[in-house]
Amino acid sequence: MSITRRDILKLAAVSAIGSLIDGMALAGPNVAGVAADAGEDRVFICNEDSNTLTVINPYNNTVDSTINLTSFDEDPRPPFRFVTGGVLPTHAAMIHKPLYHGAISIHGAAPSPDSRLIATTGRGSSNVYLIDARTRSVIGNIANPQAGDKTSAQRLSSGILIGREPHEPTFTRNGKELWVTLRGEDRIVILDVERALKQVGGKEAGAVRQYLDTLNGPAQVWFSTDGTLAFVISQKLAKVQVFHVNADRHGYSRPKLKTTLDLQAQDPFGFTPFQKTTPDGKEVWFSHKLADSVSAWEASGDHRVLSQVKLGNMARPNHVEFVENINGRAVYASLARVNDGGPGGVASSQIAIIDRSAPAGNRQVVGTFFTHGREAHGLWTNPEGTRLYVAHEQDELPGTPAEGQTVCSVFDVTDPFKPGFVARIPLGNLDLPSGKLRNKKSINLVYVRPGARSQAG
DSSP states (O other), rough: OOOOHHHHHHHHHHHHHHHHHHHHHHHHHHOSOOOOOOOHHHHHEEEETTTTTEEETTTTTEEEEEEESSOOTTTOOSSSSBBBBBOOOOOHTTTTTTOSSSOSSSSEEEEEESSSEEOOOOOOTEEEEEEEEETEEEEEEEETOBBBBBBSSSEEEOOOOSSEEEEEEEEETTTTTTEEEEETEEEEEEEEEEHHHHHOOTTTOOOOOOOEEOOSSSEEEEOTSSEEEEEESSSSSEEEEEEEOOOOOOOOOOOEEEEEEOOOTTTOOOOOOEEEETTTEEEEEEEETTTTEEEEESSTTOOOOEEEEETTTTTEEEEEEEETTTTTEEEEEEEEEEEESSSGGGOOOEEEEETTSOOGGGGOOEEEESSSSSSEEEEEEEETSSSEEEEEEEOBTTSTTTTTTEEEEEEEEEEETTEEEEEEEEEEEEEEETTTEEOOOOOEEEOOOOSOOOOOO
16 A cells, blocks of 8 residues: 555654644643643634634733634635636635535634633634643644645635634643533533543544533633633623532543622523632633623632723723732723824723723723724733733724734733833734635633643643
8 A cells, every 4th residue: 555645744744743632641730740841832812703813922022923723725626716817805705605614703712721722613614723832832733735826825724613602711720621602502511631632634533522502692611720610601681600520530520510709690681601719719700791890709619709890981891811019900901992192093992901900890991992993892912911812803004003903012011000011012914825814803812821821730
């Protein structure tokens, strides 16, 4: 039997994935003592409309690369090419082409506890992808047998098909599982990470462990710091479910419902899209987008409500992030609202600053700052808590320095209450054999230091 070049490349891909699995196994679930190479830090941004991930180098605040999840240019024949007869179709038209099998509406993202993997969801394609944070490569891609000067070198993995409208992925604290909320199915899919890593070219490897029925419209899961509890929020009901993870001796979950929290007083509209626990693990904060507020609850015990903070009319909060260092403890909330009169007279969104050191019943907004971008969404800090990165959904206005570009902005948050603007980074384009695809509509954003414990760890 003869072995072709394609066979060799495929075997190499399988070997590379196996090496990654072995490396994760050696690191183990607890990697707090693993020395991380800070030179490998990167920021990953999900671009929903272009179905790409922009990778930012935080050492010079420039675009390092763009990860292609589109499957454009895999086939050299029209009408499946990105450019057909010299005409550039709209992105919306391209993703409905008959041979398109790439991502649709890339949205959520999360790092693994050891920061070696990024999970990202395709809302429209009903799947989840895993990405190697060090190599910035999609797990499961294989060499494209039709590759040439005018076609992509790789054939995109179709990811792992999980269900309708996957919103946010979250790794369990031990890194064994990935939980993904399915807003369109009122349940969570729980994946075995090791099996998921073995999928090559979309071949099924039995990664789905189970489906967990939840409240209507689950938006995101977040785990308590000790990994024993899972909080499930909703974008259709004013409720939060709290599950015991109930891990077995191998670290795999056997979820059991602990309680259901009533958010009617904090979120009468029943639209809570994002949550995160505080660095000390004592509180879990929820953003209530249509109620223009955020709230904090006990992360253990009876899960009492601690604070509700109003953010102003039509503030429309998206994400929350925590900055804690020797200069103070602050909670940031990104506001989707775009205000006139930003820096340089350009319309911009803002971020609300909440003083978390204040007594629970007395917390309030103590300041705001403009993001230098429009419709702020994802927020994430570096491990030292000195830099904040902000993703934006809208492009910049004509006549501005980043006209027609989606931007990521960077702030020095050494003093959490006096953020200093550092940079506004245009996200540019994905260079394809057939042309350029503009990166646009940024949603989630994560700062990653491979080998170091992540915020989800």
